[in-house]
Amino acid sequence: xISKNIFIKTFxxxxxxxxxxxIYDSVSKLGFNKTKDQSNAECYILxxxxxxxxxxxxxxHEIGRIKKLYRGKKKPIMVVAGCVAQAENEEMLKxxxxxxxxxxxxxxxxxxxxxxxxxxxKKEEETxxxxxxxxxxxxxxxxKDSKISAYLTIQEGCDKFCHFCVVPYTRGPExxxxxxxxxxxxxxxxxxxxxxxxxxxxxxxxxxYKENSKEYRISDLINYLNQYNELSRIRYTTSxxxxxxxxxxxxxxxxxxxxxxxxxPIQSGSDKILKLMNRKHTxxxxxxxxxxxxxxxxEIKFSSDFIIGYPGETEKEFNETLNLLEKINFINSFSFIFxxxxxxxxxxxxxxxxxxxxxxxxxxxxxxxxxxxxxxxSMEKSSIEVLVENKLENQNKYFGRNKFLSxxxxxxxxxxxxxxxxxxxxxxxxxxxxxxxEKNMKAA
Numbered sequence: 001x002i003s004k005n006i007f008i009k010t011f012x013x014x015x016x017x018x019x020x021x022x023i024y025d026s027v028s029k030l031g032f033n034k035t036k037d038q039s040n041a042e043c044y045i046l047x048x049x050x051x052x053x054x055x056x057x058x059x060x061h062e063i064g065r066i067k068k069l070y071r072g073k074k075k076p077i078m079v080v081a082g083c084v085a086q087a088e089n090e091e092m093l094k095x096x097x098x099x100x101x102x103x104x105x106x107x108x109x110x111x112x113x114x115x116x117x118x119x120x121x122k123k124e125e126e127t128x129x130x131x132x133x134x135x136x137x138x139x140x141x142x143x144k145d146s147k148i149s150a151y152l153t154i155q156e157g158c159d160k161f162c163h164f165c166v167v168p169y170t171r172g173p174e175x176x177x178x179x180x181x182x183x184x185x186x187x188x189x190x191x192x193x194x195x196x197x198x199x200x201x202x203x204x205x206x207x208x209y210k211e212n213s214k215e216y217r218i219s220d221l222i223n224y225l226n227q228y229n230e231l232s233r234i235r236y237t238t239s240x241x242x243x244x245x246x247x248x249x250x251x252x253x254x255x256x257x258x259x260x261x262x263x264x265p266i267q268s269g270s271d272k273i274l275k276l277m278n279r280k281h282t283x284x285x286x287x288x289x290x291x292x293x294x295x296x297x298x299e300i301k302f303s304s305d306f307i308i309g310y311p312g313e314t315e316k317e318f319n320e321t322l323n324l325l326e327k328i329n330f331i332n333s334f335s336f337i338f339x340x341x342x343x344x345x346x347x348x349x350x351x352x353x354x355x356x357x358x359x360x361x362x363x364x365x366x367x368x369x370x371x372x373x374x375x376x377x378s379m380e381k382s383s384i385e386v387l388v389e390n391k392l393e394n395q396n397k398y399f400g401r402n403k404f405l406s407x408x409x410x411x412x413x414x415x416x417x418x419x420x421x422x423x424x425x426x427x428x429x430x431x432x433x434x435x436x437x438e439k440n441m442k443a444a
Contacts, residue, residue, distance in 0.1 A: 004042040006032040012049020018151040044076040048084035083170035109137030131175040146192040148389045155201030163345035176209045179216040196233040205239040219247040226255045241281040265305035269324030270317035301331040301404045309357030310338045311349035376428035388416040407432040
């Protein structure tokens with residue numbers, strides 16, 4: 001087996017990060033080794049995301065950059081993977097001859113055979129939805145991820161069909177992995193030294209797997225993982241308000257390892273806009289979930305996603321979103337101007353004046369960012385628990401996260417990687433907390 005270098009550049013969501021790691025695990029069987037040097041690879045993979053604006057054009061721009069990088073060198077096998085590949089498929093091969101292989105998210109189990117075929121000088125496109133075969137294939141390959149915090153996909157696809165979203169068309173229908181397969185992979189990650197597992201899915205809390213007349217939900221996964229002594233923390237993302245069931249809410253009381261942080265996208269604070277988006281929930285539904293969680297655990301923090309300037313949004317609907325921010329003090333949220341995605345129901349709707357939507361976005365983000373600054377400020381002069389993930393390069397500083405997923409950077413005179421420690425917070429900004437390890441600290 002000839003050793004070859006492979007470089008994967010990953011765009012977008014945590015699911016893509018997980019997928020890239022699994023692709024590495026698969027192609028290693030062909031003799032490919034992971035490299036950090038993107039200018040010295042026999043195979044170059046772009047794992048793409050279709051959520052952000054102009055995703056397709058960004059891919060072609062990136063390929064143009066790669067062409068320059070390899071000018072005068074042997075061309076790498078150029079693979080475009082992910083959601084843009086799924087949406088564009090054969091068109092990409094026609095438009096850009098530099099691309100050799102196009103592969104969608106549900107076909108990653110075929111990556112090895114596609115690479116072997118390419119060596120035989122045959123360009124390939126593979127974008128069929130075959131989720132079951134994909135997971136069955138990867139279940140036989142050990143997940144080698146040994147980071148302190150690792151992702152674990154439990155569910156893929158979406159049946160919600162929000163009018164602005166391309167995910168149902170790029171990731172396919174909702175599919176939940178067998179319970180025992182997930183546990184087996186979780187055990188492998190824990191064996192690798194992983195201390196925190198984030199359960200992943202496009203609609204992660206829609207997870208539902210039936211076997212022998214029993215239905216397994218995400219709450220069952222959380223409660224099962226809670227028993228592993230070597231595992232310190234459990235998280236999940238991304239969830240949908242419609243699937244925020246009472247059994248999952250109860251986990252915030254029953255599970256000591258489930259972190260008190262909920263990322264729950266609402267998209268708008270207006271019932272009119274939520275209906276136009278086909279979100280299948282109301283603002284009151286969302287607030288009820290918030291109140292239930294606050295009652296179970298008052299320290300729980302929320303983050304969310306907001307789309308600003310969705311077609312039909314007037315000043316009234318925009319102000320309703322602002323009003324929601326007064327009711328829930330979000331610790332960390334993402335906000336974007338509406339951008340039409342080809343193939344979605346909202347793609348052909350009349351958009352709002354761009355200058356107006358930019359003004360609204362600035363107002364929303366100012367409020368959200370102020371929330372983040374105030375919450376981080378409130379943690380100054382306190383001692384907080386941090387899971388240490390890594391040491392910063394060329395510095396005697398370490399990086400970790402608190403239970404609310406906030407970044408913490410701190411000084412330390414010994415290696416605490418993988419440990420739960422107490423850090424005295426001295427200062428903060430919008431995105432991070434800064435401090436020092438508590439004196440006489442004994443890491444857990």
